[in-house]
Amino acid sequence: MAAGFFTDTTVCIGCKACEVACKEWNQLPDDGFLFTAMSYDNTAALGASTWRHVAFVERPVALSEQLTGLGQFSWLMMSDVCKHCRRAGCLEACPTGAIIRTEHDSVYVQPDVCNGCGYCVTACPFGVIDRREDDGRAWKCTLCYDRLQGDLTPACAKACPTDSIQFGDLDELRQRARRRLAVLHDRGVREAWLYGADAASQPGTGGLNAFFLLVDRPEVYNLPPEPVVPTQRAAGAWGAMAAAALGIAAVALGAVLASRPGRP
Amino acid sequence: MSGSGGDGRYVDPELGLLLGEAASQRIEATSAREVWRDVATSLPAPGEGPTYYDRPVLKEPVWIWSVPVYFWVGGTMGAALTLGGAAQLAGGPELRPLVRRCRWVGAVGGAASAALLVHDLGRPERFHHMLRVFRPTSPMSVGSWVLAGASTLAGAAALLASRRGLLRGAGDLAGLGAALLGLPLAGYTAVLVGNTAVPLWLETRRTLPLLFIASAMGGAASFFDLAPASRPREKRVVRAFGAVGKVVELAAMVAVERQVTRIERVGRPLREGVSGALWSAAKALTVASLGATILPRRTRRAALAAGLLGTAGALALRFAVFHAGKASSRDPRATFDQQRGR
16 A cells, blocks of 8 residues: 555644654654744754654645634744655665665664765755764654554644644545535635645656645745755666766877877 | 653663664663754745755755765866876876876875774764675775775885885785875766765766866876975976866866756755855865966965965865755755656
């Protein structure tokens, strides 16, 4: 079964139960306690020991069909997570084979294999996977691989009180997302759209196994607008290298031949 | 927040089992993450799109100084092995000393490269996992195999260079193999950085290989200039190889600069800050080294100057590209503008 998440940001209430459930279940350490002055977001970003992150956006823009006492204002919240891309930059970059595709179509880092080269960190177009200085290895969301072995829902989805995070079979999730989108459009929330739901809308990643329903541009949520797995464009770089390598071989031979006695 | 919370997990091992997916994550300190390190460069100017509190959208590369130093060492040994192969094929007995020197540069450079790369790993004791699989989609995997092969062959070729008969033939065969692997070794690191999500590296992925390979030629010639050979023919070969390399390197630098003008934000690290200064320094040093190389009168002192300036220039170039990439990854607008094509 290809499993994943559908995160409907319109019903997220920013309770961070997903962050807490993820930390508790996976026995992740805390990141220290700090105040970022970024609305209610004191988590700041996904990282090696933060596999769910709730973003808080305070906009001076009203949502369509939404009445508030604050005038032109709306508050967007989104629980961000590893996207488990169909074509995963981290997996294709990993030189050790530590990052694998599981039977659930999720992307999993084997901590006993990873040697901490850090290449996956640069290859992720979403800035998800990261290396902890004191641990030395790369870490990210496992889609609760251990829970899936026991037919349990991942901790974050299980803890979500509003079903903003929905876990399940990807085909079913996509259908559900389209129905939800139609309902929102019917209600006049024309700005609602699906981010990364399939390969057609996001060819750079082949679609995301953890996709989102958003109501503003991706940049607002710190998501890249047109993410591309770097390896999709590597052929051009290899080609340029091959041409330059032929050049250096020619120059080396030329330098040797030109130096023969009798020549200036 | 005391006792069992010491590792930030708040699990008392007397009462609870540490079996979670991240239970093995090693924690030395649960100090606050450095979220302020790269926050808020500027407020959006009119007409600029939104960001999320100016937070980076990408993770900054975690590599340390030993990686750009390796880019230089690997490039230098790759170019030297190529030159050694050419001298072996077409140089005759007169250039045998150069062939031998090239092989030793490859062998010693290979050992140094391995040390530098292992030093950068988060888990150095697992360095051998690099050769656990071969993954063609990963330039780092391809490069690891190329480096391992080139160093081994260069070492064998160096040791067998002064033997006779069959052993010498085997050494020559290894030398040719090392020379062939030297070609990708001189340039794959450019493909490696181009194959990332970092906006500046991604944008320049088609010109960086030429820049790195040309700089590898100049770097190898500069390295030989530091301990010049006494034979005039050997000097001529190294000089021609280095001069062409440095000219092409300067042209490739201009090509890279032109390429990043497409999107203002993407090219900024090459013009500003530490990386911009390093980039300018690399250019100036290479020009100076080229000048010393093509001086009509080649004195011992001129060769030494060319060698020192060229080595400094090649190193500065790798550090410039490295730090420019780091700066680029911290700028969310570089990613957004690049993907929006503005």
